[in-house]
Amino acid sequence: MRHAVFSSDLDPNGPTPLYLQVGHHISGLIGKDSRFMERLPSEAELCQMYGVSRITVRQALSYLAERDVVVRQHGRGTFVGALHRPGRQQTIHSFFEILAGKGLSPEMTLLDYRMRQPPEEVAKALSVTGDTLFIRRGYRSEEGPLGVTEVFYPGPLAELVTPELAARTTSASILQDVLKLRISHADISIGLSRASQDVAEWLKVDTGAPLMRIKRVTTCTGHGVCEYSRLLVTEGSADFRINADGEMLAEGMT
Structure with missing residues (x-):
């Protein structure tokens, strides 16, 4: 597995659930990081970036999708929601x-x-x-x-x-x-x-x-x-x- 570049931004022992930490961090990267502009990295890539399980990544993406921050399209991937594009x-x-x-x-x-x-x-x-x-x-x-x-x-x-x-x-x-x-x-x-x-x-x-x-x-x-x-x-x-x-x-x- 490649180095988890964002793992240091997470606190596994903190009061905030890990999936919410991942979701908030992803939201903060949208429109700023070239990997988080129109389309987000795949679930597998996000797992590697954050050093977390696929379940955690899916919970994070579902949290963001419920708030229209991202749009998940079956078979295509996860995209930045229209309101959240720069x-x-x-x-x-x-x-x-x-x-x-x-x-x-x-x-x-x-x-x-x-x-x-x-x-x-x-x-x-x-x-x-x-x-x-x-x-x-x-x-x-x-x-x-x-x-x-x-x-x-x-x-x-x-x-x-x-x-x-x-x-x-x-x-x-x-x-x-x-x-x-x-x-x-x-x-x-x-x-x-x-x-x-x-x-x-x-x-x-x-x-x-x-x-x-x-x-x-x-x-x-x-x-x-x-x-x-x-x-x-x-x-x-x-x-x-x-x-x-x-x-x-x-x-x-x-």
């Missing part, structure tokens, strides 16, 4: 706008505002080596929490986004209405993530609970990548689709 749009809309457009009256709360070292993936996307401005906002309605957004800004823009501005203005509006930046394009992808302790407290779920993650990397004309953001919502709270122009839309809120 998409590109030329306009951006805030989560607040999406909620308001669905007839809700959302409230936005600034949960975190600070300079911090970004995760490796964020630093690479923003082409930075130092700290970035990190903003976390929580959204709720009368029924309860709806979601959390996390946004990273590179240094040159961080100085322009004050705590007061972050508390009252959405990220999409900051870029387009306040800073008057022109959006060249935004790449979006949809996958699964786990709730950190801070996010879990706002959403009233267990730490480590599975969340839907909508990631957006926004490029501004003359500035390069100017924003890295991710929307985190509980599974089943919203349905999203990408239209023919690559625009992300919310189909329903529960």
Whole structure:
């Protein structure tokens, strides 16, 4: 058997079932790893990659298929679901706008505002080596929490986004209405993530609970990548689709 390249990312003795760990890891690779773009590796290849049994791989794929992350086609293999393929749009809309457009009256709360070292993936996307401005906002309605957004800004823009501005203005509006930046394009992808302790407290779920993650990397004309953001919502709270122009839309809120 070939070396299990992802075995170190799993914790066989941890509280999360092994098949869920494999499923979450696969979701995180979709759209990023060249082996997980349109079509996933075969079950046998996944067994080798993760060093797990075929039963575990099948449970992981079934978990992802139930959530439309992947589509399993008998005799053909496993493919990335249509909603979870990377998409590109030329306009951006805030989560607040999406909620308001669905007839809700959302409230936005600034949960975190600070300079911090970004995760490796964020630093690479923003082409930075130092700290970035990190903003976390929580959204709720009368029924309860709806979601959390996390946004990273590179240094040159961080100085322009004050705590007061972050508390009252959405990220999409900051870029387009306040800073008057022109959006060249935004790449979006949809996958699964786990709730950190801070996010879990706002959403009233267990730490480590599975969340839907909508990631957006926004490029501004003359500035390069100017924003890295991710929307985190509980599974089943919203349905999203990408239209023919690559625009992300919310189909329903529960």
